Amino acid sequence: MPQLTWLGDHEAKRTARKVHYRLLDPVEQVGDPASGNLLIQGDNLEALKALLPFYAGRVKCIFIDPPYNTKSAFEHYDDNLEHSQWLSMMYPRLELLRDLLSEDGSIWVTIDDNEGHYLKVVMDEVFGRKNFVSTLIWQKADSPRNSARQFSSDHDYLHVYAHNSNWIPIKLPRSDESDAIYSNPDNDDRGPWLPGDPYANKPYSKGQFTIKGPTGRSFSPPPGRFWRVSENRLRELDADGRVWWGPTGDARPSIKRYLSEVSDLVPRTLWTKEAVGSNRTSKNEMRALFPGEESFGTPKPERLLERILLIATLQGDLVLDSFLGSGTTAAVAHKMGRRWIGIEMGEHARTHCLPRLKKVIEGEQGGISESVGWHGGGGFRYLKLGEPAFLEDGRINPAIRFATLAAYLWFLETGAPHPTGRFDSPLLGTHNNTAYVLLYNGILGDRRPEGGNVLNQQVWKAILDVLPPHRGPRVIYGEACRLSPARLKQLNVRFRQIPYDIRMR
Ligand SMILES: C[S@@+](CC[C@H](N)C(=O)[O-])C[C@H]1O[C@@H](n2cnc3c(N)ncnc32)[C@H](O)[C@@H]1O
Incomplete structure (x- = not known):
């Protein structure tokens, strides 16, 4: 392009x-x-x-x-x-x-x-x-x-x-202005109407016939053009009062378009x-x-x-x-x-x-x-x-709160905002069968800044309490991990270290 x-x-x-x-x-x-x-x-x-x-x-x-x-x-x-x-x-x-x-x-x-x-x-x-x-x-x-x-x-x-x-x-x-072009010269019970074009834009196999109006005058479509409806349909519409032959009854027919039947603009x-x-x-x-x-x-x-x-x-x-x-x-x-x-x-x-x-x-x-x-x-x-949100040296701005970091990480991992935007547990949610957990700012209840932010056996047990029954992989964000690689594999956990594994600016 x-x-x-x-x-x-x-x-x-x-x-x-x-x-x-x-x-x-x-x-x-x-x-x-x-x-x-x-x-x-x-x-x-x-x-x-x-x-x-x-x-x-x-x-x-x-x-x-x-x-x-x-x-x-x-x-x-x-x-x-x-x-x-x-x-x-x-x-x-x-x-x-x-x-x-x-x-x-x-x-x-x-x-x-x-x-x-x-x-x-x-x-x-x-x-x-x-x-x-x-x-x-x-x-x-x-x-x-x-x-x-x-x-x-x-x-x-x-x-x-x-x-x-x-x-x-x-x-x-519809507005008063768009409705103002409709009128009712023949006091039709259906209300104001506009005379609609009787001709089709494309060739129509049943659209070439001659029809007589109320005064006996005959009408055919101009050369190369076609009526929009068949002869039978035009007669039905006429019998229903939906055809206008002009004020004296000898104009070419128009099919009425009622204001009450037209849609919005x-x-x-x-x-x-x-x-x-x-x-x-x-x-x-x-x-x-x-x-x-x-x-x-x-x-x-x-x-x-x-x-x-x-x-x-x-x-x-x-x-x-x-x-x-x-x-x-x-x-x-x-x-x-x-x-x-x-x-x-x-x-x-x-x-x-x-x-x-x-x-x-x-x-x-x-x-x-x-x-x-x-x-x-x-x-x-x-x-x-x-x-x-993230400082020049890659550290997380200490002013960032749990819910905000959780929203960033969810977006980083899934490419979309969190469905509810509510983060009140270390489990952020599950996406494509992977559960995402964030250990940050003592979300597990320990109010010390680093409290509960390190994945160890004790914290893993606390996480298990909030994890739903889930057989898929788990991604856990935290400041450090004290579990061995073999233990992480056994638990189906991928550990990501804050801030180094956060690739956001
Ligand atoms: C034409 S005015 C918009 C007027 C507006 N539609 C209204 O009805 O009042 C353009 C506005 O864009 C603002 N603006 C320009 N660059 C901007 C930027 N980088 N970030 C935010 N606002 C900006 C200007 O200060 C200005 O108020």
């Missing part, structure tokens, strides 16, 4: 693998502690890596609105990278995002002409060209900008990729400002949220995110935005009953996202609140990117 090359591309393609795992430090719990939603302040490269052991393959929808590289300095962040640097910034982040996406997930990225076409090629490489779904046009501008040197830009793009090419968008609910590629809001809409939303304060300069409208989440998620699904800005994605996901993770590097994570999401929990009534019937509730944890 043709690939894009740029200065530093080799390094960029190794970055995601090389970046260190870091801990996520809790700063504040807001609202319901059981909600599972996360607001993380920090560089998304490290934050995404930190999420992998817990969320790989679990995210249903990723929306990102990265800096477009417009060469501007916005109030809250700079948008001025050299072209190759921008590609090197995006590449590893897209790779990590791909690893977080679920099998039935999709990723949506807003962009404009500055980098949009390069981004498409990079995304082809990272997500697979066959998984490209569409590039949508979002009408962002309300009015022309006459000061533009060449063209006044009316739109942004939205590149949409699925994890799998068999991904199907969820149809959109397949999404289209042109998203107008009337349907999903514009930049002006989102700036007004910001002003309403933070009256009189310095508002965030480049937010997206809530309705734009609402439409994406309607197409890509159901209630309870997990949504991720790793360029959170003012927090729009998290706010909309929350109001729509989706779970969410938002990552933002700038101070506005604290000055904008945090208060905005607190207001959402209190039931703020801006944006989509009224249309989705939002009245408040739920919660989230506010976290900051912490220290590296």
Whole structure:
């Protein structure tokens, strides 16, 4: 497959693998502690890596609105990278995002002409060209900008990729606007209808006949075309009042399509400002949220995110935005009953996202609140990117707790997050008939730092109490092993020494 090359591309393609795992430090719990939603302040490269052991393959929808590289300095962040640097910034982040996406997930990225076409090629490489779904046009501008040197830009793009090419968008609910084109000129009991095309798109063996209308006028399909239904079927439909011959009964027949019988709407590629809001809409939303304060300069409208989440998620699904800005994605996901993770590097994570999401929990009534019937509730944890999980010399950071190390090791061994994420015993679980055990931080009850972390006869007996009846191999992580190789073989145990056998960064 043709690939894009740029200065530093080799390094960029190794970055995601090389970046260190870091801990996520809790700063504040807001609202319901059981909600599972996360607001993380920090560089998304490290934050995404930190999420992998817990969320790989679990995210249903990723929306990102990265800096477009417009060469501007916005109030809250700079948008001025050299072209190759921008590609090197995006590449590893897209790779990590791909690893977080679920099998039935999709990723949506807003962009404009500055980098949009390069981004498409990079995304082809990272997500697979066959998984490209569409590039949508979002009408962002309300009015022309006459000061533009060449063209006044009316739109942004939205590149949409699925994890799998068999991904199907969820149809959109019908709207007043889409229903308004239906009418009922003949007072049909079945309600409003549209005159449907009577002709088939392909040759149809029973589709060439002549039929007489109510006034005796004869109708045949135009040369080379065919009726969509057989003569018998057309007569049946007519007898049932489902054929329209025009107001005076002498027009060519149309087959009525009733509003009551049509399904929801397949999404289209042109998203107008009337349907999903514009930049002006989102700036007004910001002003309403933070009256009189310095508002965030480049937010997206809530309705734009609402439409994406309607197409890509159901209630309870997990949504991720790793360029959170003012927090729009998290706010909309929350109001729509989706779970969410938002990552933002700038101070506005604290000055904008945090208060905005607190207001959402209190039931703020801006944006989509009224249309989705939002009245408040739920919660989230506010976290900051912490220290590296593993120190330069390979030692485990002493700040790492049992459950966190357990999650890393489970991910290292199985390539997927732990099914429950609950670790309250040295037995982490069984995978492919192998039981995984971790001796760390006195999990067996001895509270001394090294207590119970060494595999000896006494500890083995304690482990046996927590091991389920299991005939397969056992992998035990611990600081040292006092059992002989022959004894380990007899017990079907492979011992792995912490930290040397942990190949995570
Ligand atoms: C265009 S704004 C996103 C606006 C957002 N969609 C909204 O509705 O408010 C891009 C955001 O990405 C953030 N950002 C840029 N690089 C980042 C990084 N490496 N890690 C985390 N956030 C980053 C910027 O600070 C900025 O807030």
